[in-house]
Amino acid sequence: MQSTQNTFIAAPPKQLVLPDGFRFLHGQTIAPFSITYETFGTLNADRSNAILVCHALSASAHAAGKYTDADDERPGWWDGLIGYGKGIDLDRFFVVCANIVGSCFGTTAPSSIDPATGTPYGSRYPWPTIEDMVHAQKALLDHLGITRLRAVAGGSLGGMQVLMWCALYPEMMDAIITMATGAAVPVQGIAWHIIGRKIIESDTHFGGGDYYDNPEPLRGLQVARMVGHMTYLSAQALQTKFARRRRGNTRQFEIDSYFEYQGKKFAALYDANSYIRVQAAMDEMDLAEQYETLEQAFAKWRGESLLVSFDTDWLFPVSEVESVEKAMRANGTPVTHERISSPNGHDTFLIDYDLITPSVRAFLR
Amino acid sequence: MQSTQNTFIAAPPKQLVLPDGFRFLHGQTIAPFSITYETFGTLNADRSNAILVCHALSASAHAAGKYTDADDERPGWWDGLIGYGKGIDLDRFFVVCANIVGSCFGTTAPSSIDPATGTPYGSRYPWPTIEDMVHAQKALLDHLGITRLRAVAGGSLGGMQVLMWCALYPEMMDAIITMATGAAVPVQGIAWHIIGRKIIESDTHFGGGDYYDNPEPLRGLQVARMVGHMTYLSAQALQTKFARRRRGNTRQFEIDSYFEYQGKKFAALYDANSYIRVQAAMDEMDLAEQYETLEQAFAKWRGESLLVSFDTDWLFPVSEVESVEKAMRANGTPVTHERISSPNGHDTFLIDYDLITPSVRAFLR
Numbered sequence: 001m002q003s004t005q006n007t008f009i010a011a012p013p014k015q016l017v018l019p020d021g022f023r024f025l026h027g028q029t030i031a032p033f034s035i036t037y038e039t040f041g042t043l044n045a046d047r048s049n050a051i052l053v054c055h056a057l058s059a060s061a062h063a064a065g066k067y068t069d070a071d072d073e074r075p076g077w078w079d080g081l082i083g084y085g086k087g088i089d090l091d092r093f094f095v096v097c098a099n100i101v102g103s104c105f106g107t108t109a110p111s112s113i114d115p116a117t118g119t120p121y122g123s124r125y126p127w128p129t130i131e132d133m134v135h136a137q138k139a140l141l142d143h144l145g146i147t148r149l150r151a152v153a154g155g156s157l158g159g160m161q162v163l164m165w166c167a168l169y170p171e172m173m174d175a176i177i178t179m180a181t182g183a184a185v186p187v188q189g190i191a192w193h194i195i196g197r198k199i200i201e202s203d204t205h206f207g208g209g210d211y212y213d214n215p216e217p218l219r220g221l222q223v224a225r226m227v228g229h230m231t232y233l234s235a236q237a238l239q240t241k242f243a244r245r246r247r248g249n250t251r252q253f254e255i256d257s258y259f260e261y262q263g264k265k266f267a268a269l270y271d272a273n274s275y276i277r278v279q280a281a282m283d284e285m286d287l288a289e290q291y292e293t294l295e296q297a298f299a300k301w302r303g304e305s306l307l308v309s310f311d312t313d314w315l316f317p318v319s320e321v322e323s324v325e326k327a328m329r330a331n332g333t334p335v336t337h338e339r340i341s342s343p344n345g346h347d348t349f350l351i352d353y354d355l356i357t358p359s360v361r362a363f364l365r
Numbered sequence: 366m367q368s369t370q371n372t373f374i375a376a377p378p379k380q381l382v383l384p385d386g387f388r389f390l391h392g393q394t395i396a397p398f399s400i401t402y403e404t405f406g407t408l409n410a411d412r413s414n415a416i417l418v419c420h421a422l423s424a425s426a427h428a429a430g431k432y433t434d435a436d437d438e439r440p441g442w443w444d445g446l447i448g449y450g451k452g453i454d455l456d457r458f459f460v461v462c463a464n465i466v467g468s469c470f471g472t473t474a475p476s477s478i479d480p481a482t483g484t485p486y487g488s489r490y491p492w493p494t495i496e497d498m499v500h501a502q503k504a505l506l507d508h509l510g511i512t513r514l515r516a517v518a519g520g521s522l523g524g525m526q527v528l529m530w531c532a533l534y535p536e537m538m539d540a541i542i543t544m545a546t547g548a549a550v551p552v553q554g555i556a557w558h559i560i561g562r563k564i565i566e567s568d569t570h571f572g573g574g575d576y577y578d579n580p581e582p583l584r585g586l587q588v589a590r591m592v593g594h595m596t597y598l599s600a601q602a603l604q605t606k607f608a609r610r611r612r613g614n615t616r617q618f619e620i621d622s623y624f625e626y627q628g629k630k631f632a633a634l635y636d637a638n639s640y641i642r643v644q645a646a647m648d649e650m651d652l653a654e655q656y657e658t659l660e661q662a663f664a665k666w667r668g669e670s671l672l673v674s675f676d677t678d679w680l681f682p683v684s685e686v687e688s689v690e691k692a693m694r695a696n697g698t699p700v701t702h703e704r705i706s707s708p709n710g711h712d713t714f715l716i717d718y719d720l721i722t723p724s725v726r727a728f729l730r
Contacts, residue, residue, distance in 0.1 A: 187607050187620055188600045194621045195591050202584045204569045219567045226560050227592070235553045235679070242552050244651060253648075255552055256559045283618075286609060314600070 007075045007083060008090075010065025013038050013099075013106055016143050022101070022108070022136060028126040032115075035140050036106025037061045037098040040082060041090035043146070050146045051088060052137060052173075053078065053097040054154030054161035057228070057278055058270060060105035063097040064090075080353030087353070087360035093150060100161070101136045102128040102277040110273030111212065123209030127277055130164045130285040137161070138169060148172060151364065155179035155308075155349035156316070157282050163297075163324065167287055170301040177360060179308040179349035182320030183294055183327075184286035189315045192231050193283050196224035197276045209273050221272040222263035228279075229262060234312035234345035294327035301328070305335045306363040308356060310348040312341075336363065372440045372448060373455075375430025378403050378464075378471055381508050387466070387473070387501060393491040397480075400505050401471025402426050402463040405447060406455035408511070415511045416453060417502060417538075418443065418462040419519030419526035422593070422643055423635060425470035428462040429455075445718035452718070452725035458515060465526070466501045467493040467642040475638030476577065488574030492642055495529045495650040502526070503534060513537060516729065520544035520673075520714035521681070522647050528662075528689065532652055535665040542725060544673040544714035547685030548659055548692075549651035554680045557596050558648050561589035562641045574638050586637040587628035593644075594627060599677035599710035659692035666693070670700045671728040673721060675713040677706075701728065 013036050021031020038061040043050060053063050055077065064082035066075045082088045082095055099107040102125075110125035141149070152173050154162045159181025166176060185193070203220025205211055211218065242255040291297035305328055309321035318339060325337045338359040342348040349356060378401050386396020403426040408415060418428050420442060429447035431440045447453045447460055464472040467490075475490035506514070517530045517538050524546025531541060550558070568585025570576055576583065607620040656662035670693055674686035683704060693700045703724040707713040714721060 184609060186600070187603045187609055187618075188595075190609065190618055191591075191595060191603065191620045191624070194618065194624070195588060195595070198588050198591070199564055202588060203567070223560060223563050223567060226556075226563070230553075230556060230560070235551070235682070238552045238556065244549060244552055244555065244654070251649075253552075253555055253559065255556045259556070259559070284616075289609070317600070 007079050008065045009069060010038060010040060010062065010067060010076065012067060013061055015106070016140050018139065022132075022139075024101075024126040025129045025131045025135075026126060030108055030121070030126070033108045034106070035098050035136050037096060037140055038063065038076075039144075040064050040095040040097075041093055043094040043144075047146055048148065048150065049092060050094045050096060050141075050149050052141065052149050052152045052165075053082065053088070053095055054133070054137070054152065054158035055097060055100060055103075056154070056156040056158045057275075057282070058266065059158075060103070061097045061099040062105075063095065077350065080350075081357060081360060087357035088153065088364065089361075093364075096141070096144065096146070098137050098140050100133040100278065102133070102274055102281060104271040104274040107136070109271065110209065110277065111271040120212045122212060122273060125273060125277070128281050130160055130281055131168065133161050133281070134164045134168055138172075141172075149174070151175040151177055153177035153360075154181070156181055156346065157278070160282060160285055163287060164285065166301040166303075167291065167297045170298075170303070173303060175304040175306070175363070177306045177308070177363065178324075179356065180310055180313050180316050180346050182316045183288060183297065183324055184320075185283055185315070186317065186320060189231060190283045192227055193279045196227045196279065199224040199227065200272050200276055206272060211272070217264070217267050218272050221267040221270070221275060222260075224275065225263045225266040225270075226259045229259065231315045232346040234314065234343055236312055236343040237345055240343065288323075294323060295330050298327055298331055298333070301331070302333055304363075305333065306338065306359060307335060308338045308340060308349070308359060310340050310342055310345065312343055313346040313348065315346045372444050373430045374434060375403060375405060375427065375432060375441065377432060378426055380471070381505050383504065387497075387504075389466075389491040390494045390496045390500075391491060395473055395486070395491070398473045399471070400463050400501050402461060402505055403428065403441075404509075405429050405460040405462075406458055408459040408509075412511055413513065413515065414457060415459045415461060415506075415514050417506065417514050417517045417530075418447065418453070418460055419498070419502070419517065419523035420462060420465060421519070421521040421523045422640075422647070423631065424523075425468070426462045426464040427470075428460065442715065445715075446722060446725060452722035453518065453729065454726075458729075461506070461509065461511070463502050463505050465498040465643065467498070467639055467646060469636040469639040472501070474636065475574065475642065476636040485577045487577060487638060490638060490642070493646050495525055495646055496533065498526050498646070499529045499533055503537075506537075514539070516540040516542055518542035518725075519546070521546055521711065522643070525647060525650055528652060529650065531666040531668075532656065532662045535663075535667065538668055540669040540671070540728070542671045542673070542728065543686075543689075544721065545675055545678050545681050545711050547681045548653060548662065548689055549685075550648055550680070551682065551685060554596060555648045557592055558644045561592045561644065564589040564592065565637050565641055571637060576637070582629070582632050583637050586632040586635070586640060587625075589640065590628045590631040590635075591624045594624065596680045597711040599679065599708055601677055601708040602710055605708060653688075659688060660695050663692055663696055663698070666696070667698055669728075670698065671703065671724060672700060673703045673705060673714070673724060675705050675707055675710065677708055678711040678713065680711045
């Protein structure tokens with residue numbers, strides 16, 4: 001692999017097509033169903049060096065590297081952690097990342113064309129669960145002939161998938177790495193998510209989810225994204241980056257201008273039906289409710305866990321990570337809880353690679 | 366006055382009509398202009414026992430008491446603090462509260478009929494400032510023949526008015542009482558307010574502010590209120606009151622049902638044009654920016670200050686109150702900063718009367 005600006009050239013995304021379709025937890029089947037994925041590094045001869053990486057709300061299968069060596073191209077979403085010589089070292093590990101069920105970056109999504117009608121699934125697309133995301137990842141690993149993983153890793157919604165892996169397929173991996181996540185979204189986060197969905201659903205152009213004939217971008221999605229974005233930022237980071245500063249000589253607050261830019265950029269790339277579905281899947285997951293207690297959810301998980309929390313993360317506060325830690329300790333499994341201090345809130349796992357890399361490197365040694 | 370269920374029967378609201386109109390800080394005049402106000406208790410012979418109370422975003426001139434003794438009628442918004450024998454004791458003090466400029470509870474508002482056109486002012490109504498609110502209160506006191514106040518008191522936006530009183534009319538009062546407020550809204554609060562305004566303004570029924578022909582309630586206002594409501598609640602209170610509980614046998618989260626109820630109730634009573642204007646006024650105020658430093662903003666203020674902060678208030682964190690305290694101390698004026706611990710967040714000043722009353726009572730002794 002060619003090295004470019006401290007990253008590498010990644011292979012293009014691949015697709016696994018399930019001709020008989022994918023059956024969602026709530027009973028519906030979409031057939032055929034495609035899972036878009038990428039792999040990084042080399043699978044060793046005994047297929048024992050694979051790490052599954054699970055992505056968060058707005059990301060994709062493109063976890064690391066660049067497709068070309070163009071200067072203006074951004075590398076994969078976890079490029080700071082995954083690479084040759086990096087925390088998840090591609091000299092040692094083979095990394096797999098699949099676009100999650102419900103997301104709109106290659107895996108069959110609400111915006112995909114239903115071959116039966118020739119129009120997008122839209123409102124007819126099922127409401128996926130975190131279990132669905134994990135089951136699709138498992139189907140992909142089966143297809144790749146990987147029967148055991150060195151680790152499963154992810155942050156935020158990605159970390160929720162990792163914890164669901166512990167509940168559903170506890171014998172599949174030696175270790176897990178989670179960051180900025182928990183076994184359920186606390187009520188404050190749920191409330192923000194619900195408000196975001198209401199903003200989208202009350203946009204008259206949304207049309208109940210069947211808006212694909214309308215060329216206008218959905219304003220509701222732009223504004224809902226601003227709500228989501230807020231939950232990723234700490235008060236401290238907002239103060240440092242924006243404070244009450246105005247834009248140029250205008251009276252517009254810089255934070256307003258920034259959110260308009262980010263909201264529009266996001267809504268141009270992301271699909272509203274995917275947004276409300278993936279976020280709702282996040283809200284619905286609650287391992288303690290599903291298995292009666294967190295201890296029982298992790299009852300069959302015997303591997304090693306690295307749980308990373310961030311002191312300014314208010315979407316998944318440190319106390320949520322402590323609940324997971326406590327349950328795993330009660331079950332007698334080895335847990336490392338790294339409490340990291342950073343002003344960057346929930347998004348620390350996508351920003352402060354100097355802070356998260358040492359723990360990951362030591363854990364995977 | 367007749368006592369009823371630990372409160373009293375309040376006199377009906379009164380109106381001061383300014384036939385020549387009210388001139389807003391930004392230059393526009395609305396004429397005639399009415400200020401709706403209420404008074405509680407009795408002005409003493411030398412007119413020295415008056416306390417001006419300033420209300421917050423969603424409140425009105427009805428600060429205390431009930432209009433009738435009906436069981437189902439709710440008393441005024443600060444009835445827990447203002448009353449006979451209460452923290453602001455009507456046996457001693459005469460309390461004045463005016464509906465603020467921009468608000469829709471009796472004072473000439475965007476929803477008021479413009480006599481020149483016979484239609485509501487709507488989008489033509491000026492964008493008021495906190496200075497406008499204070500100037501209108503001053504005009505009312507002049508009308509009432511009150512040349513000196515025992516105190517000015519308020520919480521949240523009401524407290525911002527109080528601090529503006531210290532800057533504009535520092536010789537008018539002996540003392541101030543503020544709760545859950547600061548000399549500017551920190552950026553996190555501004556960001557939520559901006560998002561709320563975007564939600565309202567992107568409701569297609571809003572029509573740029575001229576929506577009064579439309580009988581439908583504005584969904585945008587309902588959802589914007591949910592955003593605002595969130596900033597008043599602490600994570601702790603959300604967890605205690607709602608957690609991840611579902612409504613009855615449904616999958617709807619209780620917090621969702623609660624917000625739908627509260628959002629609809631609010632939007633049925635409050636006007637969207639007032640909401641965006643009053644909240645924007647709050648965001649625009651910044652005494653440190655306006656006077657270069659907070660010390661200079663309070664340079665002429667020589668009275669006593671009681672500043673009350675709440676540990677779980679994340680709209681106006683304790684550190685904001687400390688900035689005000691520090692500036693007043695630097696100016697050599699007497700300040701008491703009461704740090705109160707309560708799970709009830711920003712709204713503590715409207716909830717925990719047992720916690721706030723002792724400080725107020727001692728301060729006014």
